[in-house]
Amino acid sequence: MTLKIYNTLTRRKETFISLEEGRLGIYVCGITAYDRCHIGHARSAVVFDVIVRFLRKSGFDVTFVRNFTDIDDKIINRAREEGISTEELAEREIAHFYEDMDALGVKRADxxxxxxxxxxxxxxxxxxxxGKGYAYESGGDVYFSVRKFPDYGKLSGRDLEQLMAGARIMPGEKKVDPLDFTLWKGAKPGEPSWKSPWGKGRPGWHIECSAMSMKYLGETFDIHGGGLDLAFPHHENEIAQSEAATGKQFVRYWVHNGFVTIKGEKMSKSLGNFITIKDILSHYHPEALRLFLLSKHYRSPLDYSAESLREATSALDRCYKALFEAEEIISTPVKKQRPLPDHVKESEAFIKGLGERIQEAMSDDFNTAKALGHLFDAVRSLNRIIEASRKRPSALYREVLEGTMKEMVGASKLFGIVSQRPADYIEKRNLAALEASGLSLLTLKSLIEERNQARKEKDWTKADEIRDSLAQKGIVLKDTPSGTKWSADF
RNA sequence: GGCGGCGUAGCCAAGUGGCUAAGGCGACGGUCUGCAAAACCGUUAUUCCCCGGUUCGAAUCCGGGCGCCGCCUCCA
Structure with missing residues (x-):
């Protein structure tokens, strides 16, 4: 199946052809380690996590590189504010990053x-x-001469004259041309620094990504990703530095994810309207967050709200509930070998095609929203099979349910959802609800017993009173043929 | 001001020339139930911001509006 990727460089969806057959290199800009990550970082991380999973599933031998910026102005300033070293700060925030990513199920880069x-x-x-005349030293700093690189602006679609309008030389900078950007910054007293031919200093932000990506992936590589806000100037500058140095194309496909917005505005550190991953995960299941982040095409803006996370939670519940019910049926012995109705066979065949449909959707510029739609179609089909097996049990359902569940769980791996055992997911939710209700399991069971006694005596008023009061505490009762069951209010 | 994107049901969201406009959340009706819950079945956009145009045919292409957002400074 051919893979199509929207390339920011050409502003078109293109057929993806890797540099080397069967192998590809992808570099994604990671975080600057000075603060906790917010949902915007989560989106980028989850989107590229899924993209890499998909590329591997499609048969590519992928080398995935994601960097850490562990020295820059923000880190220096923040470390100074906190009275700690830049190493300590960066180390701490990288640890926080891993904590968040592990919770979110985002795999490490290679x-x-x-x-x-x-x-x-x-x-x-x-x-x-x-050496090639693209950069010059000036008073301990080194700058890149933007005007010497004719292709400058090709990624972000701007020309130098437009850029001139907004360009300024900040106090302390020793640029020849306002458009030039820093490759190396001479150290001020008290700043961390490294020895260089131009004296002690530290690298500019852009050059590190060029140096590290080319070191690990070669002077030309397949995919470079990052948030849309990095396209200009960061990625534009990476292209200029790398292509000026090598004379070769730097990156073949540029992939940028859209922003997470909040009330329609971009979420960012500078606006201060961000919500950290840690904060979200204290209220919602990590897989609900992943589902939310993948519910819209990766290039579009995605608006965050508590409501949207609740919706994602409901949708995730739907998947787990169906699988849980299926497991229950499998574990209930049935002797009768009644033949299965045609619609069950149709549903089974439909679910068995899930992986293929997801592959197709993902091959079209990683259309996770469409792919997830296919997953929910399968959930409905599974529920139909469950319904049918409840009405007319047959031992033959066992194999059907096992096969379809395997297909669905396997397909969900791509998105990093439904990775828990359904029974564990449900039980965890139920126990959390029980704890929140303030009731003990014993009390709950005796209340259920009391209600069932009332039901036997057809004292509906009393039975409903018990059920309503439990519902108010977040515990829902269901009267099923196999007895009364309690659960969290899903 | 320059560049780019978006506007699809109550909400979120796929679909970018032709099959019934996916899917999720919600709402309503039915089945089930003592009544519920869950699940299933059905209903919920004769129409895709507005106005023109191209075409046998447009949500999809073109032109013009209106509205929203992003980048142009650090930002995933």
């Missing part, structure tokens, strides 16, 4: 390079640019 561990490569790249 290589996770840090800027401070690649000074040799960074300095070598800057020297190469100076």
């Amino acid at each position: 290589i996770e390079p840090r800027a401070t561990q690649h000074m040799t490569e960074i300095i070598a790249l800057i020297e190469r640019l100076i």
Whole structure:
């Protein structure tokens, strides 16, 4: 199946062809380690996590690189505010990042390079640019001469004259041209610094990504990703640095994810309207967050609200509930070998095609929203099979349910959802509800017993009173043929 | 101001020239139930922001409006 990817560079959906057959390299800009991650970071992480899973599932041998920026102005300022070293701060925030990513089920990249561990490569790249006349040293700083790189602006679609209008030379900068950007910053007293041919200093933000991506993936590689806000100037500058140095195309496909907004506005550190991953996960299941983040196409803006997370939770519940019911039926012995109705066979065949439909949707520029729609179609079909097996049990359902469940759980792996055992998911929710209700399991059971006694005596008023009072505490009762069951209010 | 994107049901969201406009959340009716819950079945956009145009045919392409958002400064 051909894979189509929207390439920011060409502004078109293109057929993806890897540089080397069966293998590909992907580099995604990681975080600057100075603060906790918010949902915007979660979106980027989850989107590329799913993209990498999909590429691997499609048969590619993927090398996935995601960096950490562990030295820059923000880190220096924040460390100073907190009275700790930049290393301590970066170390702490990288640990926080892993904590969040592990909770979210985002897999580690194959290589996770840090800027401070690649000074040799960074300095070598800057020297190469100076040697070729694309960069110049000025009073301990090194700058890139934007005007010497004719392709500048090709990614973000701007020309130099437009950029001139907004360009300024900040106090303390020693640029020749306001458009030029920093490759190396001379150290001010008290700042962390590394030795270089231009004196002590530290790298600019853009050069580290060029140096590290090319080190691990080669001078030309397949995919470079990141948030849409990085397209300009960060990625534009990466192209300029890398292509000026090598004379080769830097990246073949540029993939940018859209923003998470809140009340329609971009969520960002600078606006202060962000919600951290940690905060969200204290209220919602990590898989509900993943489902929410994947519910819309990765390039579109995605508006966060508590309501949207609740909806995602309901949708996730729907998946788990269906699988849980299916497991229950499987574990209930049935002797009769009644033949299965045609509609059950149709549903079974339909579910068996799920993986293929998801593959197709994902092959069209990673259309997770469409793919998830297919998953929910399968949930409905599974529920139909469950319904039928409840009406007319047959031992033959066992194999049907096992096969369809396996297909659905297997397909969901791509999205990193439904990864728990359904019984565990349901039980965890139920126990949480029980705890929140303030009742003990014993009390709850005796209340259910009391109600069933009332039901036997057809004292509906009393039975309903008990049920209503439990419902108010978040415990829902269901009277099923196999007895009364309690659960959280899903 | 320059560049880019978006506007599909009550809400979220796929679909970007032709089969009944996916799916989720919610609401309503039915089956089940003592009544419920869950699940299933059905209903919930004769129409895709508005106005023109191209076409045998447009939510989808083109032109013009209106509205919203992003980038142009650090930001996933």
